[in-house]
Amino acid sequence: MIEVLSKKMLGERYSRAIKSVIIAFTVYIGLDSLEYKLNISTNVFLFSTFFFVVGVMIQALSSDDNAQYLKGFFSMPFEKNKVNTEYCTIMGMYILTARASLLFAVYFAFASPDVISVLMLILNFIFACLASMIIFAFLKTKFWISAITFIAGVAVAFLVNTNIYGIIIYAILTIAVIFPVMHIDPYRFMKNKTSKIKISSKTKSNHFLIQKYLLRYIFSNKSFIMNSLALIAFGCFFVKMFENATETNAVDFLPIGLAMISINTPFAIVISSNKKLREKLEVMPNKMSSFCIPYTMTITVFYLVCYAVYILALYFLGVKADLTAIISAVVFAIESAVIVCFLENKFPITKWSVETDLWHNPRKYIIPIVLMIQGFLIQFI
Amino acid sequence: MTALTKIEKLCAWYNEGNNVLDSLDLTLEKNTVVGLLGLNGAGKTTLINVLCGLHNDYRLGNSDTPKNYFRDNKFKENRYVVFSEDDSFGFFTFDEYIRYVFKTYKKKLNTELVEELIELFNFSSYRSVMIKELSLGNRKKVYLITGFALRTDLLLLDEPVNGLDFQSTEALYKLIKEYKEYGTVLFSSHILESVTLTADKVVILENGKITKTFEKDQINAENIRNSLDFERDDNK
Numbered sequence: 001m002i003e004v005l006s007k008k009m010l011g012e013r014y015s016r017a018i019k020s021v022i023i024a025f026t027v028y029i030g031l032d033s034l035e036y037k038l039n040i041s042t043n044v045f046l047f048s049t050f051f052f053v054v055g056v057m058i059q060a061l062s063s064d065d066n067a068q069y070l071k072g073f074f075s076m077p078f079e080k081n082k083v084n085t086e087y088c089t090i091m092g093m094y095i096l097t098a099r100a101s102l103l104f105a106v107y108f109a110f111a112s113p114d115v116i117s118v119l120m121l122i123l124n125f126i127f128a129c130l131a132s133m134i135i136f137a138f139l140k141t142k143f144w145i146s147a148i149t150f151i152a153g154v155a156v157a158f159l160v161n162t163n164i165y166g167i168i169i170y171a172i173l174t175i176a177v178i179f180p181v182m183h184i185d186p187y188r189f190m191k192n193k194t195s196k197i198k199i200s201s202k203t204k205s206n207h208f209l210i211q212k213y214l215l216r217y218i219f220s221n222k223s224f225i226m227n228s229l230a231l232i233a234f235g236c237f238f239v240k241m242f243e244n245a246t247e248t249n250a251v252d253f254l255p256i257g258l259a260m261i262s263i264n265t266p267f268a269i270v271i272s273s274n275k276k277l278r279e280k281l282e283v284m285p286n287k288m289s290s291f292c293i294p295y296t297m298t299i300t301v302f303y304l305v306c307y308a309v310y311i312l313a314l315y316f317l318g319v320k321a322d323l324t325a326i327i328s329a330v331v332f333a334i335e336s337a338v339i340v341c342f343l344e345n346k347f348p349i350t351k352w353s354v355e356t357d358l359w360h361n362p363r364k365y366i367i368p369i370v371l372m373i374q375g376f377l378i379q380f381i
Numbered sequence: 382m383t384a385l386t387k388i389e390k391l392c393a394w395y396n397e398g399n400n401v402l403d404s405l406d407l408t409l410e411k412n413t414v415v416g417l418l419g420l421n422g423a424g425k426t427t428l429i430n431v432l433c434g435l436h437n438d439y440r441l442g443n444s445d446t447p448k449n450y451f452r453d454n455k456f457k458e459n460r461y462v463v464f465s466e467d468d469s470f471g472f473f474t475f476d477e478y479i480r481y482v483f484k485t486y487k488k489k490l491n492t493e494l495v496e497e498l499i500e501l502f503n504f505s506s507y508r509s510v511m512i513k514e515l516s517l518g519n520r521k522k523v524y525l526i527t528g529f530a531l532r533t534d535l536l537l538l539d540e541p542v543n544g545l546d547f548q549s550t551e552a553l554y555k556l557i558k559e560y561k562e563y564g565t566v567l568f569s570s571h572i573l574e575s576v577t578l579t580a581d582k583v584v585i586l587e588n589g590k591i592t593k594t595f596e597k598d599q600i601n602a603e604n605i606r607n608s609l610d611f612e613r614d615d616n617k
Contacts (some may be wrong), residue, residue, distance in 0.1 A: 209473070209481045216472040216511070280469040283433045285457035290485040 009094040017097040024101035031109035040111040046157035050128045055230040056099045057132035063355040067191040083186045092129035123170035130177040137188040210294035224266040231261045232310045250319040255328040255375030262336045263368045272349040299337035385411045390442025401427045403589040412561045416576030417569040419586035425569035429539045461533045463524045465540035471513030475523045498526045501552045517544040538568035554578050
């Protein structure tokens with residue numbers, strides 16, 4: 001299993017993993033050279049890491065191409081313990097190299113953590129990977145197990161002290177979850193097809209069909225919503241972190257936080273992720289009126305909802321949005337939607353073999369970069 | 382008969398210098414059923430993709446058909462295609478999909494006809510199920526019913542029989558045969574019976590060229606089988 005899966009997730013001879021690590025290291029060197037240091041609470045970072053890792057790991061575990069791979073693999077004889085260990089190791093390595101490496105690069109460059117914090121962070125990462133396996137395996141059948149595991153991870157991240165006892169607590173926690181992970185029935189990692197979903201009665205309306213389609217698409221996968229929530233949480237963390245570190249008014253960073261939330265991949269790959277949909281849209285007439293306009297409108301509304309949740313969350317954290325931030329939110333939502341629709345139409349991502357390639361295509365950073373520059377210009381110039 | 386589309390000296394390729402379709406001439410008359418036969422790799426799907434505007438690398442010999450003709454909105458409004466494999470619009474139900482397609486083609490939905498087609502394909506219990514949840518055969522029915530209900534001037538079917546049950550295959554043959562009342566059907570198939578029972582014209586594709594055409598009385602299984610046997614012998 002390990003050879004085939006690692007080739008898929010980490011690339012031929014770990015090429016994709018090496019590339020990601022080199023990029024993260026370059027980012028670290030670049031940011032570190034700025035010699036700009038921030039006072040970031042270890043607990044906040046432990047929580048962010050746990051939340052982020054669980055989110056992306058569940059998204060990776062539930063991908064359709066992974067399900068296809070497991071289906072083929074489970075048709076052959078296998079050893080339960082070995083499969084779980086290898087599966088967790090590969091997925092963990094994938095999350096570390098492809099997804100978390102950039103987060104760590106930014107943290108290490110700005111925070112300069114001590115040895116104890118680094119050790120706690122490593123153990124927290126391993127624990128988050130193992131916990132994700134448990135959360136995913138029991139999400140549909142024994143939800144309480146998933147819920148307890150998640151709550152335990154969040155609680156420890158917030159309550160643990162940054163000292164030797166913190167390391168011991170994380171070590172005990174990690175060892176405690178290894179055993180259950182090894183003994184989970186591997187078939188639980190297969191994404192089960194649900195029974196045929198019947199949608200209300202006969203549709204009589206011709207209105208809002210694409211909007212309905214897109215909403216069904218976004219709500220079809222819990223990880224899509226998790227992804228949005230994680231981005232909002234990250235945006236809040238970012239604003240608070242810069243408020244603490246720079247003693248600047250937090251609201252000044254709000255537009256930049258909005259820009260970060262716009263890295264919303266699921267809606268930005270609707271066409272790229274389905275080759276046949278792309279072809280059908282090309283073949284059918286009146287694409288602009290029948291698809292592009294409703295697609296743009298739906299994304300605009302979706303971003304507005306995300307931004308509203310973000311602004312509301314910040315309000316509860318004591319950051320009140322000013323008029324500039326609210327106008328920025330509206331403008332950014334429209335702008336993001338138009339760019340997403342343009343990119344999906346004119347430059348869809350076609351050269352991808354596994355879903356993870358699609359999710360990590362650098363194209364998704366175009367919108368946040370454009371908006372971040374704007375956000376920066378709005379607040380500081 | 383009047384020509385609906387005339388293709389002259391069509392060359393199409395995936396790698397430059399290696400033509401999959403090589404100087405192919407094909408005239409699609411109005412209100413006819415044309416069956417496209419050929420061995421695997423003969424270029425049937427590539428030809429359909431060119432007609433759909435999905436294949437980029439091609440060249441036409443005749444000057445009266447502009448390069449972007451197949452991508453022109455007017456042409457699109459008069460053409461519908463059923464792909465051999467399709468998982469597009471998976472989050473729609475059949476009812477939503479057909480409404481969306483009719484809206485896109487700016488046509489009024491003929492509910493009576495749709496009900497008839499649903500009955501014919503024995504599809505009524507699946508119409509409110511999301512397309513992505515349907516089996517291969519039922520998914521095919523979604524796109525076929527839509528195509529036959531839409532009644533565009535040109536209906537392209539790429540291996541329409543694949544995945545269909547016996548009863549639906551019979552229904553499909555009937556519908557293809559009757560379609561010439563409303564437009565032209567061009568369909569590719571591996572099943573000899575499907576063309577002998579429905580087509581007015583059968584074209585045999587071999588190495589990217591039309592090597593034989595059968596019309597009316599010439600269309601029978603033996604003639605076509607002999608022709609395909611020759612083709613196989615030539616390939617040896």
